[in-house]
Amino acid sequence: MASQIVRRVLRARASEICAAQSATNPNSARVFSCFDRSLSSAAASGSDLIRATLFPGDGIGPEIAESVKQVFKAADVPIEWEEHYVGQEVDPRTQSFLTWESLESVRRNKVGLKGPMATPIGKGHRSLNLTLRKELNLYANVRPCYSLPGYKTRYDDVNLITIRENTEGEYSGLEHQVVRGVVESLKIITRQASLRVAEYAFHYAKTHGRDRVSAIHKANIMQKTDGLFLKCCREVAEKYPEIKYEEVVIDNCCMMLVKNPALFDVLVMPNLYGDIISDLCAGLIGGLGLTPSCNIGEGGIALAEAVHGSAPDIAGKNLANPTALTLSAVTMLRHLELHDKADRIQNAILNTIAEGKYRTADLGGSSSTTDFTKAIIDHL
């Protein structure tokens, strides 16, 4: 009772602040009051410098992070980077190579950019991605996939966003051997997590002007689990009557995606299907080296990341392609509602690739990272 009053007062105060800025979405506040508060606080600080955490990562990470910093400086983006590196020893507070300070920095700044990190092999520590996911409660993975004009793949008209639930589902990691030769693996679906990701999907669709959300499922076979996911999606869909909602069985979805990807707009799915479908969509536009990705956490945290590997064989040789990390940084800007800057940088990258004069080795050209970066800056 008292907590509800406190929440209402805080929300009122937050909405006072955000009333001065452009509108954030008020009707998601009922379920996620902290989410709303953090959105408005992010929008409020649009005029002064925003602090963002940067994890350059390993391998080609530092070079492409440098690229991103140069592009942002040339575009006058009001972001101040706080760099953190993965440590050499296991930090006992986080049980991984990421230090407590790094995590605290992300929690404080609410936005971050992560380069590719190679998980060191060995025991006694958690994987880096798992640490980030659990500690920052990153519940949704957003991948906008659009065909890059000028980089020809077999598919020219891809323009979709995959939103994947990132915490539960088939990846709960709960397996055991019942008797010798029989293994069980648990898939968990909860109402809370499904509602959370469905809310984010519809909110994203609304703020980015998308008109359709499709929920992908296999509820004809897994009736209770995917059925619960669908029920939550339907509940949220009712709150957004202007956005069309449909449900597609996953085998139909796979087939339609490879035949005609223009049929889809925003896709929201549980963990396993999301993993497969988001990688399939990345394959449609040209691979992981060109795909941006952003992880959304509780409290409005957004950690954009490059999903490709750290490519140790070309590290330090000025050959890496900074497109994925730069496009991910653009999604971070969109989350911060700096849409005009985001559009400028995105158009610069697309024009550079479309022109075809400067392309890195993986796109079939022979430019270096620095040349490519300079070309993007010239196109701004």
Place this chain on the structure above:
Amino acid sequence: MARRAIPILKRLVQSSDNPVNVGLASRVDRTRSVTYMPRPGDGTPRAVTLIPGDGIGPLVTGAVEQVMAAMHAPVYFERYEIHGDMKSVPQEVMDSIKKNKVCLKGGLNTPVGGGVSSLNVQLRKELDLYASLVHCCNYPGLPTRHENVDIVVIRENTEGEYAGLEHEVVPGVVESLKVITKFCSERIAQYAFEYAYLNNRKKVTAVHKANIMKLADGLFLESCREVATKYPGIKYNEIIVDNCCMQLVAKPEQFDVMVTPNLYGNLVANTAAGIAGGTGVMPGGNVGADHAVFEQGASAGNVGNMKVLEQKKANPVALLLSSAMMLRHLRFPSFADRLESAVKRVISEGKNHTKDLGGNCTTQEVVDAVIAALD
């Protein structure tokens, strides 16, 4: 098993002598010299259970019946009506399939979230049809974005995520069990390698997600690796399922035979069918130790939607090619070849394509074209 293998092995040996035929699965094979010596009595008509199914099912199974009659094929069909919203498969249908050993069926619609368990899955579990096979390849005349696709997806059909063991732990938290057993993984791996061996295939790829589901998919991979050691002439490799889907879209020519657990098999088969020309064209079937059920290969769209049904523009090609596979399974290879070449000729001519292939024909027009193309 050995009895069935002998005529196939005979054909393998003979076709390697004959320069016109290349391998058992030769595609446009009109001039087959006498290779199959039947036993006396092999030509008596065989009974096959026919399940028309829901939606476009009756339309496409009707197409198969017409073509079989036109060819005077030595099969006769015993029809049984089943619909997807029935509680379970009726006992008389099961008895018929157990007697005939072979069945041809259209799609059965499983209502979403309706509390009715899928009849397709029930049929597979009761008859222990543990392997589901989809053959995805480019047919000349079909417009596709990918070339050189020739993939056979072999999918474990009885366990995995389709175990159907779900329960609500507390309100708002639901658990579903994915069960993987060594027994089932071994026999599907054995089937995949045996298929590759008997059909002159060079590579078997196991699809998994063992970096996340270490025990479950780890057990599947272990079984595949063990079986791979028994077939040293066949290359074996493993690929993670998300990378697999990306590679399928970018470079499908690297895949040959793929063996997968239940759920990944569903996704991979539909993706592969989509890149090779669509699920309306790819043949497939489910096979077990004693029975075989042939149906449209990949499951997407096998029931169709209202518009296709009303306009009668369903694509019968998949079921026609599956019935050719069925004829070969029943040891009528000449009829199978005739049917397959007729269908391929109709596809390559391009005048009789249904809506999903970019044309505008009805099912009946395609059937008439196939019957006209039979020699």
